[in-house]
Amino acid sequence: MCKKYKLCKIVLCSFLITSFMFIFAGCSSKTAETTNTNSQSKIKVVVSFNAMKEFASAIGKDKIAITTIVPNGTEPHDFEPTTESLKNLSSANVFIYNGLGMESWTDKVLKSIDNKNLVVVNASKDSNPIKNTDAEEIEEHGEYDPHIWISLKGAEVESKNIKDALVKVDPSNKEFYEKNYDEFSKQLKDLHNEYTKKFETVKNKNFVTGHAAFAYLCRDYGLTQNSVENVFAEGEPSTKKLKELVDYCRQNKITTIFMEDMVSPKVSTTLANEIGAKVEKIYTLESKEDNKNYIESMKNNLEIIYNSLK
Template sequence: MFKKNKLSVLAAILSCIMFIFSGCNGTGGTTANNKTQSKPKVVVSFNAMREFASAIGKDKIDITTIIPNGTEPHDFEPTVKDLKTLSNANVFVYSGLGMESWKDKIINSVGNKNLIVVDASKGISPIKNTANDEIKEHGQYDPHVWISLKNAQIESKNIKDALVKADSINKDFYEKNYINFSNELNDLYNEYNKKFATVTNKNFVTGHAAFAYLCRDYGLKQNSVEGIFAEGEPSPKKLEELVNYCKQDNIKTIFVEDMVSSKVSDTLAKEVGAKVEKIYTIESKEDNKNYIQSMKSNLEMIYNSLK
């Protein structure tokens, strides 16, 4: 989450180093007229975008992730190194809808006129935030669009189109990989669409409210210990409501995410006689799983909790 003081610090850093990059332009992508060009340099904001870009670009691209694994994207602040990396990139991929609040400042500051900028969420129907404080602080939309197999198809297509633009020689390679990845997403979606249709209970509880798009895919409903942006522990009133919710809906599993404290979730689980299980937001690389593996694990865990 960017506070006002963080924005001020970033602005100061940018103003001090802009001259470093003023003469630095992107190297441009590989084209039919430049067959000796090196691999396109693709910079992505965080792990989920890396998963999509890697699935399509594979060994034809040189990929760098700005936000390190284990770092909460909502709280991230770009560094001078990140700015220099972007100044030499051919493609920059971000997820959008407020997930990377810093992206406009660094894009405008690096002076890379040849940079292909990809808003991976373009074309996705966003879910609006409902809490006034979250709208004021972060914007009007829930940014966790990638935790949805349907949205993953859209985001990966946007990335594929950018790679084709940057490296037209390998167009057929990128197109083929996108089709294969899209088919994997479809197969996984269809498998669990059938499974979720067999359960009457549609409610589950997570550490923070990051799964709204997954819920939309399958007609499920999440309740959470923390809000969309995982900011702070719930009030005693909220915790009491969660206890009642879990008891009324026979919740037997409380899901927790790697980068959100499990303290309150553990307390809640103990109070209602539930178990605590790990679920993936895919913001960071976890347990050496790729996107398909992480989503399959999520879906299977949720499905089992609803049976």
């Protein structure tokens, strides 16, 4: 009787385990299917940092799901990718990065993932880049100034490259992406034309920023920037450099020192106090700031620069 009881117990346990496994497998299968269905309903886009997200969002809208690698409040120049970054890229359809040396980690990351179908977008492709002139910057960061997105003309180039990639990956929605790009491009052109006329009316073309991120904007409107820190926001100025900035500000009647979110305010504030100027915030769009989109941020930048020059 004892052996029969044990045998019955074993058979019953086996039956229950098999049943639970079957039920669990069925549930898991449905969960995975639902997840896949949801994820497949949108194109999975990974972007390097906020400005690329702004352009992708303007064109892809609700057809795409965006993951940003560099968190808000983190300097993209110095960022080191995480395991999560690799995981996101391994399952993505599109990866968008600025290029021109902005994301020094891109090549290393792309070599380390296994995603043969990933469409990689160098958003600054076919642009007209500005060359760095400082030998140390060239050696450490590369030949070009990467801040092309802080230019309405640069934004048009980058958003077109993004649009072309989305059309390639999702040709059935080509008209949708083309329409959104045309609308965004018109916004960029209208804003550019508005401020081209405004900047033509000012005699003083010089302004001072926290770091030298606005060369492309300057090129668009014939302006000149002088900055506390270099193109890659590295290092506080020497006493000699600070004195030169003070002299520059006085000679050019600078009334505003512009300061960016991720650059130390100490030197900018010291400089402003020395010349009796005010400090005003300007956007680099490397992070999402004050809940403004690209057009709103750039309009703010252009307006406060224009007002400082009047």
